[in-house]
Amino acid sequence: MWDPTQYTRFRDERKRPFFELLSRVEVDAPTQVADLGCGTGDLTRVLAERWPGAVVCGVDSSVEMVEEARRRPSPEGVRFEVGDLAGWEPPAPLEVLVSNAALHWVPDHAALMGRLVAKLAPSAVLAFQVPANFEAASHRLVDEVRRLPRFAPKLGAGRARPVETLERYESLLAGLGMTVDAWETTYLHLLPGEDAVLQWLLGTTLRPVLAALGAEEGRAFVEELGPRLRQAYPAHARGTPFLFTRRFVVARRGN
Known part of the structure; x- marks a missing residue:
């Protein structure tokens, strides 16, 4: 389902939240680190560079993404696995568990938080960011097209939005013995190229x-969606302005 080339088309815009998340992770020398939803592994390798003494495991549900990650050179101690993000079990308790723009594909975050915390060692850190732009014009237009008679029988009205509020994440994780730092950021991306927002969605939401x-039928769907997106997101000489909100959580487990 996933296309590594399409996903990395806006590499810089997709990487920036990861570094902002990682800047709030204060762990000196972990030995077990995991990256859930590792994609092509570029950011997993950043974790290995930051903590060269750690075993770093990148996990993704996409065979295509993991194959691409394995093809690229990696530091010693890095491995990549195909696995379900909620059900994957590490070989040893983790001191750092990172997930960058992946957990929104997993339903029921109330239950998910408990499963993630259970993978952690004492004093470990769980750090994740998730998109929070499901009410943006881009997503509303995707849902509008999927409800058309031509597509609705196969697609239905739209998928559930599993992302919780910051207050809810704090409550869930505090109840599990975690100390929580949570925040939200809205980015203004100026996307280059023709049909830039459509190209962005082709790397993620539309897969x-x-x-x-x-x-x-996929080509027909894109042909219906493209003009709607162009009207909602007019291009300028500097690029196509695209607002994108993300939620960040860094939570530390007690001793």
Whole structure:
């Protein structure tokens, strides 16, 4: 379902939140680190560079992404696995568990937080960021097109939005014995190229939609969506302005 080349088309915009998240992770010398939703592994390798003494495991549910990650050179101690983000079990308790823009694909975050905390060692850190732009025009237009009679039988009205509020994440994690630092940031991206917002969505949100439709109907879906996105997000000489909100959580487990 996933296309590594399409996903990395806006590499800088997708990487920036990871570094902002990582800047708030204060762990000196962990030995077990995991990256859930590692994609092509570029940011997993950053974790290995920061903590060269650690075993760093990148996990992704996409075979295509993991194959691409394994093809690229990695520091010693880095490995990549195909696995379910909620159900994957580390070989030893983790001192750092990071997830960058992946957990929104997993339903029921109330239960998910408990499963993630259970993977942690005492004093370990869970750090994740998730998109919080599901009410943006981009997502509303995708749902508008998926409800059209041509596509609705295969797609339905839209998928659930599993992302919780910052207050809810703090409450869930505090109840599990974690000390929580949580914040939200809205980025203004100036995306280059033609149909830039459509190209952004083709790397993420539209992947399961197109996989469900197949090639011919997928092309028809994109042809319906493209003009709507161009109207909602007019391009300028500097690029196409695209507001994108993300939620960040860094939580430390007690001793």
